[in-house]
Amino acid sequence: MPRSLKILLLALVLAFVGPAWAEYPDKPVTLVVPYPPGGMGSTFGTMVSEALSPTLGQRMVVEYKPGANGALGAGMVAKAPADGYTLLMAVNSTMTINPSLYAKLPFDPLKDFAPVSMVYTSSNVLVVNSNSPVKSVKDLIALAKARPGKIFYGSAGNGSTPHLSGEMFRQLAGVPVVHVPYKGSGPAVVDLLGGQLDFMFVDTAVLPQVHGGRLRALAVTGKKRLGALPDIPTMEEEGVKGFYVDTWYSLAAPAGTPPEAIEKLNAAVAAMIAQPAVRARMKDIGVDPPEDTSAKYMNTIVRRDTARWKKFIAGTDIKLD
Numbered sequence: 001m002p003r004s005l006k007i008l009l010l011a012l013v014l015a016f017v018g019p020a021w022a023e024y025p026d027k028p029v030t031l032v033v034p035y036p037p038g039g040m041g042s043t044f045g046t047m048v049s050e051a052l053s054p055t056l057g058q059r060m061v062v063e064y065k066p067g068a069n070g071a072l073g074a075g076m077v078a079k080a081p082a083d084g085y086t087l088l089m090a091v092n093s094t095m096t097i098n099p100s101l102y103a104k105l106p107f108d109p110l111k112d113f114a115p116v117s118m119v120y121t122s123s124n125v126l127v128v129n130s131n132s133p134v135k136s137v138k139d140l141i142a143l144a145k146a147r148p149g150k151i152f153y154g155s156a157g158n159g160s161t162p163h164l165s166g167e168m169f170r171q172l173a174g175v176p177v178v179h180v181p182y183k184g185s186g187p188a189v190v191d192l193l194g195g196q197l198d199f200m201f202v203d204t205a206v207l208p209q210v211h212g213g214r215l216r217a218l219a220v221t222g223k224k225r226l227g228a229l230p231d232i233p234t235m236e237e238e239g240v241k242g243f244y245v246d247t248w249y250s251l252a253a254p255a256g257t258p259p260e261a262i263e264k265l266n267a268a269v270a271a272m273i274a275q276p277a278v279r280a281r282m283k284d285i286g287v288d289p290p291e292d293t294s295a296k297y298m299n300t301i302v303r304r305d306t307a308r309w310k311k312f313i314a315g316t317d318i319k320l321d
Contacts (some may be wrong), residue, residue, distance in 0.1 A: 034067075034094060046062070047281060097313070121288050130214055135178070145176070153178070156203075157183060223242065
């Protein structure tokens with residue numbers, strides 16, 4: 001082959017390969033939500049895909065991959081090509097709680113993922129049926145102690161943050177309550193409304209029932225009150241000292257994803273959170289913007305919470321196969 005032709009072919013190859021990252025993304029990006037459609041997973045997927053697609057200049061496609069408390073979808077993303085085109089809706093239960101609950105996971109949260117950005121934070125809400133005589137956390141504690149083993153609470157499933165909230169309540173308040181796990185929070189809320197359960201810790205997807213008067217919110221589980229429920233105290237404010245369970249939702253990519261892609265995604269998230277319409281939407285669904293959107297901050301939070309939950313779960317008999 002003539003040398004001039006070789007040079008021409010090499011120039012053509014570089015023309016296609018060289019600028020690729022400068023133009024990221026040049027095709028749709030897939031966001032994997034490791035939970036079934038409905039609830040906060042769908043809310044997150046819809047908000048992020050609608051807000052980031054225009055900024056990125058490419059469509060963000062939401063794909064639901066439920067199973068094993070989020071581990072199935074997370075494992076799939078961990079093994080995806082590290083090119084910035086497959087992202088995970090990474091929540092604290094998947095990234096920092098599962099490692100202490102499962103004997104074996106199909107991924108290592110610290111080694112197999114590159115943090116992109118925190119998107120928002122929230123907490124669980126302690127709720128009872130509006131017909132319940134329980135009007136406060138103190139009332140609930142008194143009732144549970146008066147009826148040991150006969151007060152039932154539901155959760156979204158074993159190992160979920162609502163379950164761990166209930167376990168923390170049992171330990172710190174010294175209440176002999178009974179856990180009833182469900183496959184998702186929806187069926188559990190139905191039974192709470194129907195009188196089959198006495199209380200629940202649940203995510204803020206129940207705000208419509210709270211605002212509509214069907215459920216009564218007693219407290220939130222975070223360190224501070226939620227912007228959407230400013231009149232509802234924290235568990236610590238209600239006297240349960242040391243009680244703190246937050247939830248956070250973030251974006252993560254497979255480890256090894258090029259820094260250029262991480263930086264562009266991170267900037268897109270920061271721009272999204274700065275939009276007044278997005279902040280208003282966050283308040284509507286009961287979540288708050290993160291303190292920091294940097295990938296470094298997210299990495300710090302993942303490591304901090306992994307250590308915290310490992311210590312707490314070691315003091316329980318909760319284990320998942």
